[in-house]
Amino acid sequence: MRRPDRSIRHLRRYREIAEVFIRHGFNEIAETLDIQTYLSLPRRLLRKEEMPPQPARGAPVHLRLALEELGATFIKLGQVLSTRPDLLPPQFVNELSKLQDAVPPADWDAIRAVIEEELGAPPATLFASFDEVPLAAASLSQVHAATLDDGSEIVLKIQRPTIQKTVEVDLEILFDLAGLLQERTPLGEIYDLVGVTEEFAYTLRSELDFFREGVNAERFDENFSDEKYLYVPSVYWDFTTRRVLALERIRGIKINQIDALDAAGHNRHRIAVRATNMIVKEVLEEGFFHADPHPGNFIVMADGAIGAMDFGMVGHLTQQARNELIRLYVYVIQLDEEGIVDQLIRMGATRSDQLDRTDLQRDIGRLIRKYHGMPVKAIHASEVLDEVMPLAFRHHLQLPTQYWLLTKTLSMAEGVALELDPDFDFFAISKPHVRRYMVKMALPTTWGFPLVKDLNNWADLISRLPVVGTRLLERADEGRLEIKIALQGLGRTISKLDALANRLSISLLLASLIIGLALLISSLGPDWEWTLTSVLIITGFVGCSLLGLWLIFSIWRSGRSK
DSSP states (O other): OOOOGGGGGGHHHHHHHHHHHHHTTOHHHHHHHTTHHHHTOOHHHHOGGGSOOOOTTOHHHHHHHHHHHHOHHHHHHHHHHTTOTTTSOHHHHHHHTTOOOOOOOOOHHHHHHHHHHHHSSOHHHHOSEEOSSOSEEOSSEEEEEEEOTTSOEEEEEEEOTTHHHHHHHHHHHHHHHHHHHHHHSTHHHHSOHHHHHHHHHHHHHHHTOHHHHHHHHHHHHHHTTTOSSEEOOOBOGGGOOSSEEEEEOOOOEETTOHHHHHHTTOOHHHHHHHHHHHHHHIIIIISEEESOOOGGGEEEOTTSOEEEOOOSSEEEOOHHHHHHHHHHHHHHHTTOHHHHHHHHHHTTSSOGGGOOHHHHHHHHHHHHHHHTTSOGGGOOHHHHHHHHHHHHHHTTOOOOHHHHHHHHHHHHHHHHHHHHOTTOOHHHHHHHHHHHHHHHHHSHHHHHHHHHHHHHHHHHHHHHHHHHHHHHHHHHHTTOOOOOOOOTTHHHHHHHHHHHHHHHHHHHHHHHHHHHHHHHHHHTOTTOOOOHHHHHHHHHHHHHHHHHHHHHHHHHHHHHHO
16 A cells, blocks of 8 residues: 555554444455554454454445544545445445434534634623524534624524545545555456545535635526525625625524425425426526435525525536536427437447447436336436446446536425425426527527637638748748657557568569469470470479468468567
8 A cells, every 4th residue: 555655644544544443344445455564453344254244334434434433524424425326236325315414513612713713802802792602513614693783683604613624635645545445456447546535625625715606696586586485695795704604594494394385375386496496496506506415405585485504515507518418408308218328328328349338228218218208207317327327336437526416416406395285296497498598599699609709710811821831831941841740659560561572572573473483484395305404393382382382381480479
């Protein structure tokens, strides 16, 4: 195992991680990576017969428990992996989606110290009132209620005191482990594990930047400024830093508290429609979506509007990515198996030279035929996702993380809608949005700009041709024009071609001599005599025949050696 100088100081954390995974039955990974040599782990941990008996929960459950035990970074890693059915088998993905990010609150004195360090004064000075008991506590932060001097109610999301340092240490270790897995396991031959770790590190560091979360909240507010059914709390920038986020406090009923919604007289079907419209609009129209739409992040306010919270995890889809998704959608509804495979290749899900195309096309055909003819309202995104997960894992479909994140988001959103209204038709509500987007794709306003951009490039090329062309002609006329082409392995190729040409030439020459001498022998007649001429003809014929046999033997031996 590599042990970079920068990571020696993290040896205790290395040991802790290794011991937790071994205790949960993943000692084969430790043996594969040979970590016991460098971490001085107790030998008893690596002996299966001496390991404490584990409950019959299975590897997926033990992986979830191990990640929860290791804390914030690994909980977040598990949540990201739960959106990647290309990396893990379905049973692991399903289990990791149950990861709980609820932990005991941090000590109040430590939280107060963070507030003083970030905002420059103690809470008693900054706020008219401040509740020391948190409203919620998670692995990265906890939320406290406060009141400003003007009476405004706010919530403060405060980062845990040492979480930045803990995360950076864990990320260093994860990069080391990803490198080892890349080098020493079959998984590394298929996936860019270091690249996956880089994506995760970027996501986690972004989630720790509360300035960025505040910007995300304001962007959502701007995107939905014309929609009255979604309410985004205001950001109080005077009390916001990279480790403290101040938002307007909004009140309501959690979107999955069915009895409370009924008691308050809310129309649950209307709420489900609004929640679905929100998600589909985010994805197709804005390309910027709330990537953690679990029920705890949405409330129904007194006027029926949906209040959104927690903007730390968001997804981004470029115009091109959205176009690719719509094309894939069209192939699916047309039951075009070949078109689906071609589109997956265009989207970068797999490389054509590493794909068993026939096998993938057959599996896709089985999947889409299963749902063919069924009423749309009977098809649930979560069920389709359950069908897609084993297919993605079996064929190593490596779609970009944002696509998998979107799939998980849509599945969660549909789950919330069905909880509100068991007869809810998610596809019926999203269909008008998809139709509008397809019309938009056909409009000049969509494809016109790329065309104009290409025309500008051509215009630039044409405008430069006279100048560049004149220079080339002047150099050619003066004999100073040089064209250099470097082809690797060209010398070896030429040598092989030269040897092949020589062998062919000798073969033709010998064949000609043998045929010619054979004709001369037949011209000697039946009563020929030994003369100098006849001796030369017969000797030449025998010699050329022997050379021909030798050439045939050398060609045969060369073929066998290859």
